[in-house]
Amino acid sequence: MKFLKPRFWDNDQISLYSIFLLPVSLLMQIINFVRRLMVKSQKFSIPIICVGNIYLGGTGKTPLCSELFSILKNLNKNAVFIRKKYDSFQDEINLLKQIGPVYEKSKRINALDEAIQNKFEVAILDDGFQDFSIEKDLSIVCFNEKQWIGNGFIIPSGPLREGLSALTRANCVIINGKKNINIENKILKNNKLIKIFYSKYKPQNISDFKNRKIICFAGIGNPINFFDLLRKNEINVLEQTSFPDHHNYSKTELDILIKKAEENNATLLTTEKDYLRIEEKYRGNINCLKIKIEIENKNEFIEEIKKII
Incomplete structure (x- = not known):
């Protein structure tokens, strides 16, 4: 999605713009709820690690996908990136292609089928948290500590694709930035079993x-x-x-x-x-x-991956 993010999305105080757009946000939530009910999840024969977000953009998904590929390679697993095809997101595709093979189709399930036919062992599902047609084995949701959830509203009133209740579907959260107990408490309030990790960017x-x-x-x-x-x-x-x-x-x-x-x-x-x-x-x-992502308590994170591969 090409857009310049509205400033009021990240304001702590409620904006008049947010209030004005609330009916549209509510309609979006209803549409997404109905769509989810109508979609049947499909289980695949290889483990699927999903990297996604609920805050729209800038949460570090792409560098995390690259790091996941490196981890899986060190675990002697033949991994592949799976993406939905968007003409406007070619920059992310090109970046991932420098790391490993990328399969992209208009439907991610078709890209997965092709990857399985080509004998890949693990799929890294990039930006697939809101794709309910695929059953994931490990779902990771990314946040940036600075922006967190912005004003807390759903698009277009705010920057969220879904509310924090969506974390009930996640296994791990990775927060890019400093340790923040307040954020951790809000995450755990929605999912007591979720694993929380921190990361930081390391310029190369x-x-x-x-x-x-x-x-x-x-x-x-x-x-x-x-x-x-x-x-x-x-x-x-x-x-x-x-x-x-x-x-x-x-x-x-x-x-x-x-x-x-x-x-x-x-x-x-x-x-x-x-x-x-x-x-x-x-x-x-x-x-x-050029940057890479560094995960704190990386060995613990790797253990979460080992559980599903």
Whole structure:
């Protein structure tokens, strides 16, 4: 979904916009409830690990999927990424293809059938938490500690695809950020048996941008998290620009950014996802920050995976 997230979605105080949009949110909930009742879940012959969210965008699903693939590879399992085909999400596909095989179809069940025919042993279902046609063996829901659940309302009144009660379907939660007891209590209130883990982003090439002037831009779920990560690592950010999630950059936009960097004798920096959406002829003028995710208590997390493979 390409959009620039409304600011009121992440406000602690209830906005008039949220109140005005509540009838639409209620209608969305009714439609989703009816749709779930009409869908029959299908069990597959290989273990399925689902990585999803209830907060729309910017929760770290893609780097977690990459880390899961690495874990499964170390466990000698032949894993595959399964995705629903969206033309606008090609950046995520390209990023995952650098890690391992990706099967994508208009229906995820068809992608799974094809992967099974090709002898894959474990499926990583990327962004499939709301797909009720597939029975999952392990469901992981991602949050970012900074945004958490925003204002707590369902789309379009807020940023949630579902309410926290959806966590009854999850086995694990991974929170990207600092330990937060208040958040943990709210999660456990909805599912006492759920396992809670924390993660953090580990920039892989941050030293390349030390002692440089940086102009950065991002079109991801929460661009502010990217900008904050740079500053946390003591990068000299002169200017930052946010674009809608999955934004396709125009020639004009890129020319303006490149010119601004040249005028300030600065380095132009973006995320790896954004970089993969930029035409190759522009990439020589733009750098990207590569990140991996680091899971705290990783051995405990791996034990949860071992239970189902």
